[in-house]
Amino acid sequence: MTDDKDVLRDVWFGRIPTCFTLYQDEITEREAEPYYLLLPRISYLTLVTDKVKKHFQKVMRQEEVSEIWFEYEGTPLKWHYPIGLLFDLHASNTALPWSITVHFKNFPEKDLLHCHSKDVIEAHFMACIKEADALKHKSQVINEMQKKDHKQLWMGLQNDKFEQFWAINRKLMEYPPEDNGFRYIPFRIYQATTERPFIQKLFRPIASGGQLHTLGDLLKDVCPSAVAPEGDLRFFMHCTHVAMCSHRIYHLDKGQVKRDKKEGEIKSQRGVMWLVPGHTENIQPEVPTEGKDNSSCCSVLSYHLWLQRMPICKRDTFANTFFGFANTFFGWIKVVS
Amino acid sequence: MLEGTSGDHPVQPQPRQGHLEQMTQGRVQIPCSMAGEEDFVLEEKRFKQHCEEFVKHSQQIGDGWEWRTSKDLGDGYLSKTHFQVRNRHIAQDLREKTNDNIEETLLAHVEESLDDSQVAGVCTTEEVIRYEYHVLYSSSYQVPVLYFRACFLDGRPLTLEEIWGSVHACYQDRLQEGPWDTITQQEHPILGQPFFVLHPCRTNEFISTVLTGPWKHNRHKNYIILWLSTVGPVVGLSVPLSYAKVAPEQNSSTDSAESSSASSLPGLTFQYFAYLPYFAMRICAEREVLGHC
Numbered sequence: 282m283t284d285d286k287d288v289l290r291d292v293w294f295g296r297i298p299t300c301f302t303l304y305q306d307e308i309t310e311r312e313a314e315p316y317y318l319l320l321p322r323i324s325y326l327t328l329v330t331d332k333v334k335k336h337f338q339k340v341m342r343q344e345e346v347s348e349i350w351f352e353y354e355g356t357p358l359k360w361h362y363p364i365g366l367l368f369d370l371h372a373s374n375t376a377l378p379w380s381i382t383v384h385f386k387n388f389p390e391k392d393l394l395h396c397h398s399k400d401v402i403e404a405h406f407m408a409c410i411k412e413a414d415a416l417k418h419k420s421q422v423i424n425e426m427q428k429k430d431h432k433q434l435w436m437g438l439q440n441d442k443f444e445q446f447w448a449i450n451r452k453l454m455e456y457p458p459e460d461n462g463f464r465y466i467p468f469r470i471y472q473a474t475t476e477r478p479f480i481q482k483l484f485r486p487i488a489s490g491g492q493l494h495t496l497g498d499l500l501k502d503v504c505p506s507a508v509a510p511e512g513d514l515r516f517f518m519h520c521t522h523v524a525m526c527s528h529r530i531y532h533l534d535k536g537q538v539k540r541d542k543k544e545g546e547i548k549s550q551r552g553v554m555w556l557v558p559g560h561t562e563n564i565q566p567e568v569p570t571e572g573k574d575n576s577s578c579c580s581v582l583s584y585h586l587w588l589q590r591m592p593i594c595k596r597d598t599f600a601n602t603f604f605g606f607a608n609t610f611f612g613w614i615k616v617v618s
Numbered sequence: 619m620l621e622g623t624s625g626d627h628p629v630q631p632q633p634r635q636g637h638l639e640q641m642t643q644g645r646v647q648i649p650c651s652m653a654g655e656e657d658f659v660l661e662e663k664r665f666k667q668h669c670e671e672f673v674k675h676s677q678q679i680g681d682g683w684e685w686r687t688s689k690d691l692g693d694g695y696l697s698k699t700h701f702q703v704r705n706r707h708i709a710q711d712l713r714e715k716t717n718d719n720i721e722e723t724l725l726a727h728v729e730e731s732l733d734d735s736q737v738a739g740v741c742t743t744e745e746v747i748r749y750e751y752h753v754l755y756s757s758s759y760q761v762p763v764l765y766f767r768a769c770f771l772d773g774r775p776l777t778l779e780e781i782w783g784s785v786h787a788c789y790q791d792r793l794q795e796g797p798w799d800t801i802t803q804q805e806h807p808i809l810g811q812p813f814f815v816l817h818p819c820r821t822n823e824f825i826s827t828v829l830t831g832p833w834k835h836n837r838h839k840n841y842i843i844l845w846l847s848t849v850g851p852v853v854g855l856s857v858p859l860s861y862a863k864v865a866p867e868q869n870s871s872t873d874s875a876e877s878s879s880a881s882s883l884p885g886l887t888f889q890y891f892a893y894l895p896y897f898a899m900r901i902c903a904e905r906e907v908l909g910h911c
Contacts, residue, residue: 390812391812394804394812395803405804408817415759467758477688480691481758
C-alpha cells in the first residue's frame with residue numbers, strides 16, 4: 282500500500298473549483314460578490330467553508346444570519362457526504378467551476394442534518410470510520426486504538442495533513458497475512474434518483490470457493506440493474522479513492538480514448554469506465570494505450586476493466602486506493618445508464 | 619421475589635466510564651468477563667422474523683407498531699408513532715398519553731416516587747410532541763438500530779439539544795460522558811431524511827451477554843423485545859411488560875412458561891449488566907417496568 286503513495290496523495294489532494302453565490306433572496310446591506318474556492322474532494326462542506334461564511338456575513342446584518350446551508354440547482358447539499366461525492370452525484374456533467382448557492386435562512390429541516398459545530402462533523406466522520414472497521418475487522422483495530430489516534434485521524438482530515446492521517450489510517454487498511462482480505466468490503470453505491478440514499482450490503486472479498494471477488498462481482502451482486510446482460514454499460518467511477526479518477530483520467534472522445542494530460546490544471550476528477558459484456562472475464566492487467574478505437578475498447582480500456590476484473594482485496598494500488606478510504610468513507614460509484 | 623432483586627444485593631450504579639478506562643489501561647474496549655465465548659449474531663433473516671413476532675403481539679395489545687417494507691429492495695423496518703405531553707417546567711418528566719392501560723399503571727408508580735416539587739402539579743406549559751420510532755437492521759453491526767424523530771404539533775422539529783435534555787434522568791450520566799457516541803442526528807438509510815439515532819456500537823456487547831454462555835436458553839427469546847425494552851426507555855419509548863410473554867418458538871404460552879419468562883427476563887439482565895456501563899440504564903428500565911423507579 283505504501284508503495285503507491287503517489288496515488289494516495291493524488292486522491293487526498295483532489296480538488297474541485299467552486300464558485301459560491303449568495304442566494305438572491307437573502308437580505309444584504311450591499312451587494313455580495315461571489316466567492317471562489319478549491320474544495321477538497323475528501324472533506325466536508327461545513328468543514329472547509331468558514332471563509333465562505335465570513336465573506337457573506339460581512340454584507341449581512343446579524344439578525345438575518347442563521348445556520349448556513351448549501352444548495353445546487355434547487356437541491357440542498359448534504360454536508361455529511363464527502364464533497365467529491367456531492368459533485369459527482371449532482372454536477373459531474375457540468376462545466377467547472379461548480380456553482381453552489383449559499384443560504385442563511387429557511388434551513389430545510391426535512392432534507393439536511395444540522396451542523397452547529399465542528400463536533401458534529403467529527404462525530405459523523407468517526408462514525409463512518411468505525412462502521413467501516415466493523416465491516417473490515419469486527420471493530421478490533423479501531424477499538425484497540427487510543428483516543429489520541431482517533432483524534433489524529435480527525436485532525437489530519439481537518440487540517441489537510443496527509444502524513445498525519447495515513448500514519449493512523451494505514452493500520453485500518455491492514456489485515457493479517459493468513460487472511461486474504463478484510464472480513465467484508467465497506468462500500469456504498471449512491472444513486473441520485475432514488476429516495477434511498479445509497480445501497481450498502483455485506484460483501485466478502487473472497488468467494489466460498491476461495492477465489493477472489495472482483496469489483497464486477499460486487500456490482501452484479503449488489504446492483505444487478507446496473508450490469509445489464511446486453512449492451513454497454515457506463516459507470517462513472519467517482520470514488521476519489523480510485524487512483525484512476527485522480528491521477529490518470531481517461532475519457533472517450535468520438536470513440537477514441539484520450540487521457541487527460543492536464544497535469545497542471547484542475548481536473549474534474551472524472552473517471553470513465555466501460556463494461557463490455559463478454560470481455561470482462563479474461564482481461565489481463567495491463568495499462569491501456571491511447572488512441573485505439575471504441576470497438577476494441579476491451580484492450581484499450583483494460584485499465585478500467587482491470588479494475589473491474591481485479592480482486593477487490595488484492596494488495597495493489599487501485600484496489601487499495603479504492604477501498605483505501607473505505608475505512609474513512611465509503612468508495613462510491615455512480616451508475617449512469 | 620424476582621431473582622437478582624433481593625435486598626442483600628444492593629443496587630449500585632456502575633463506576634463511571636473513566637474508572638473502567640483506568641482498569642482497561644486506556645483502551646476503549648470494555649472487558650466483559652461474564653460474556654459467553656461466542657458472539658451472538660443477529661442475521662437479517664432472524665431480525666425480520668423477530669420483528670414479525672413483535673408486530674403480532676403489538677397488534678394484540680394495541681401497542682401501535684407496524685412493519686414497513688421498502689419498495690425497491692424489499693428490506694424494511696418497524697415503525698410506531700405516538701404522542702407525548704412534555705411539561706415545559708421539567709424537561710425530563712415525560713408523561714405518556716397512550717391508550718395502554720398497562721403503561722398508565724406503571725407510570726402511576728413512576729410518578730409516585732418523584733420529588734414532591736415535581737409532582738406538585740406545577741405543569742405550566744404542556745406541549746404535545748409527536749414521536750416517530752423506527753427499528754432498522756444494521757448489516758454493518760448486525761444489530762437492530764433505533765431511529766426516531768420528534769416534532770411539536772406545529773411541525774417544528776426538536777433540536778438535538780432538546781432530545782438530549784429529554785433523555786431520562788437515569789441515563790443522563792451515560793449521555794453526558796459521550797453524547798456524540800450516544801444520540802446523534804443521521805440520515806435514515808431507507809428514507810433519506812434526518813432522524814435521531816441511538817448508536818448501535820455497544821449493542822452487541824450487552825445483548826451477547828444475555829444470550830450466550832450459561833444463558834443460552836435465552837436464545838429462543840425475542841431479540842427485538844429484549845433489545846428494545848433495554849434501549850427504548852433511553853429515548854422515551856417503553857415496552858409494556860406483556861411483551862415478556864412472547865416466545866418465538868411457542869405458539870401458546872402456558873402459565874408456567876409465562877411466569878418463568880416474565881420473571882427471568884428482567885432478573886437475568888440485572889445480573890449480567892452488573893458488569894457493563896449500561897447497568898444503570900437497565901436497572902432504570904427494569905425499575906420502570908416493575909414500578910419501582
